[in-house]
Amino acid sequence: MRWLPVLPAETGEEFSREGQPGDAPAGEGLLSEGACDEHSVRADVEAAAGAGIDRRVYFEVFGCQMNKLDAELMLGVLNENGYQLTDHPSSAGVILYNTxxxxxxxxxxFFSKLGHLKKLKGERPDLVIGVLGCGAQNHQHDIFRRYPHVGIVCGPGEFLRLPQLIDEARSQGQVAALDLDTPVRFERKENLGPRPRHAFVSVMRGCDMACTYCVVPRTRGPEVSRPVNEIIEEATVLAASGVKEITLLGQTVNSYGKRLAPGRRIGLQHVLYGLNQIDGLERIHFITSHPRFMNxxxxxxxxxxxxxxxxxxxxxxxxxxxxxRRMLxxxxxDHYRKVIDQCREQVPGIALATDLIVGFCGETDEEFAETVKLVEEVxxxxxYIFKYSERPGTSAAADLQDDVPEEVKRERNQVLLGIQKRISLEANSESIGQETEVLVESLSKKDKTRWSGRNRKHQIVVFPSQGDEDLVGDLVTVKVTEVTPVVLVGERPGKGS
Ligand code: SF4
Known part of the structure; x- marks a missing residue:
């Protein structure tokens, strides 16, 4: 059962987002979805004809890739328990939001959406409405009070209990599940993600850092790494089922391995060496890295x-x-620049992406100028450029003043956006005339006569489709003929346009 719709690679071509990324794994490419994009990905229709209404689930996912992978795991467990997806809240007995x-x-x-469900719940008292994920964890004390029609509040630590929670909500009215210490079972039986040849694989959960603007440590708890062999086994099963590309996920993915084997240094590189041996697997990515843990x-x-x-x-x-320092x-x-230098020395042609927050508490013109200098230099x-916005529950909200005026944030955002667009266009222009290997994802959303995919540098590449060919999941060579700041346009050598 595939359930999340395929998002064409060029979905969301903005460079700039509001809010702060919290280092949540970024979207699927250099310039596409932000670290926590605003797209709400609606579950696709899986004909629910055979299921009674109490077993039909309407499901929406908000946020980062980690949330989308959690949603896959949730769907797997619901599926095992006889639930099926439906495409509209009115035909569902259970409405779930992974927030x-x-x-x-x-x-x-999202909260506005939740408010609108009050009427539906009034008409159908058996309806179970669940708020899941980081938003549920962060607003755990408010949700039942502000939205009494909600039946389940469940954080990222307990979602595998969903079938049981639905039963409890039906019998008791309301149920909360917010324990972050419950060990999460990561593996799934099949890839339920939107792209048939691509899968996300979680290598860890939680975060041990304390960045002052970020809610993640509060909503996902401390860092817990999966054993290397478990990750390799999952990836082997996925590759055997046809997955060609895997993106490893972790809040600070490169700190992977902490506490796994006392006395031994286990790191993300051990996972990479293992994955590199897997037959059928062609590409490996990992997001999101923390500068401190690059080694x-x-x-x-x-x-x-x-x-x-x-x-x-x-x-x-x-x-x-x-x-x-204020962000902790x-x-x-100095450290960041050294890491960049090492990466460029050892990985020729490496594509580098970053997240930037403008207008963080107390940011002066001089401090912003240092960010501009860095962007020009690197x-x-x-x-992904974000205007800072204060989030409840963070230490910045408690201890620092969100004192940069909105118009200054907006202006700084525009300045960085303009610079980055120019640099990206210049960098992409270097590809003109070159061939690049593309893993085809779908027909282009904007132009159904073109295929869309990504190359190894995670750049979006589009090229003409021909006849009835179905290239989804194929690796093809494309010669780049023109570029924008976010897309490479080309054609397959020998195929014409
Ligand atoms: S606290 Fe963790 S998840 Fe949040 S920004 Fe810092 S490193 Fe990233």
Whole structure:
């Protein structure tokens, strides 16, 4: 059962997003979805004809890739218990939202949606409405009070109990499940994601860091890594089922391995070496890395393993040491620049993406100028640029003043956006005339006469479709003929246009 609709690779071509990323794994490419994008991905229709209404689920997912993978795991467990998806709330006996706490605007839109369900619940008292994920964890004390028609509040630690929680909500009215210490079972029996040849695989959960703007440690708990062999086994099963590309997910994916084997240093590179051996698997990515945990062993693995792609998403957040200190990011610009240099030395042609927050508490013109300088100097291939917005439950909200005026945030956002667009266009232009290997994802959303996919540097590539050919999941060579800041346009050699 495939359930999330295929999002064409060029979905969301913005460079700029509001809110702050919280290092949540970024979207699917250099310039597409933000670290916590505002797209609400609606569950696709799985004909629910055979199921009674109490077993029909309407499901929406908000936020980062981690949330989308959690949604896959939830769907797997619901499926095992006889639930089927439906495409409209009015035909569902259970309505579930897997929420995100990172972005204020997305959160407001979600709460407005939740308010509108009150009428439906009034008409159908048996309806179970569940709020899941980081938003549920972060607003656990408010949801039942503000939305008494909600039956389930369930954080990211307990979602595998969903079938039981639905039963309890039916018999008791309301049930909360917010324990973050319950071990989460990661593996699924099949890839339920939107792209048949691509799968996300979680290597860890939670985060041990304390960035002052971020709610993640509060909503997902401390870091827990999966054993290496368990990850390799899951990836082997996925590859055997036809998956060609795997993206490893973790809040700070490159700190992977902590506490796994006392006395031994286990790192993400051990996972990469294992995955590189798997037959059928062609490409490996990992998101999102923390600058503090980039280390020579990992960089060497990226450079030397042929299946590990030449792409690194390394959120810097600010180019100013003083702002980084207020954010408690635990690295300096000196360290960040050294890491970038090492990556470029050891991984020739590596594409670098970053996240930037403008207008963080107390950010002066001089501090912002340091960010501009960094962007000009590093020349990232892509950047997700966020205007800071205060999030409840963070230490910045408690201890720092959100004192940069909105118009200044907007202006800084525009300045960085303009610079990054120019740099991305210049970088992409270097590809003109070159051939690039593309994993085809779907027909282009904007132009159904073109295929859309990504190359190893995670750049979006579109090229003409011909006749009835179905290239979804194929690796094809495309010669780049023109570019925009976010898309490479080309044609297959020998196929014409
Ligand atoms: S606290 Fe963790 S998840 Fe949040 S921004 Fe910092 S490193 Fe990323």
């Amino acid at each position: 995100c706490a990172i972005r204020e605007q997305a959160e407001n839109r 020579p062993d990992l960089i060497e693995a990226i450079g030397s393993l042929e299946k590990v792609c030449e792409y690194l998403h390394l959120p810097v957040q600010s180019g100013s040491d003083t702002v980084l 990011r635990s690295y300096t610009m 020349r990232f291939n892509g950047a």
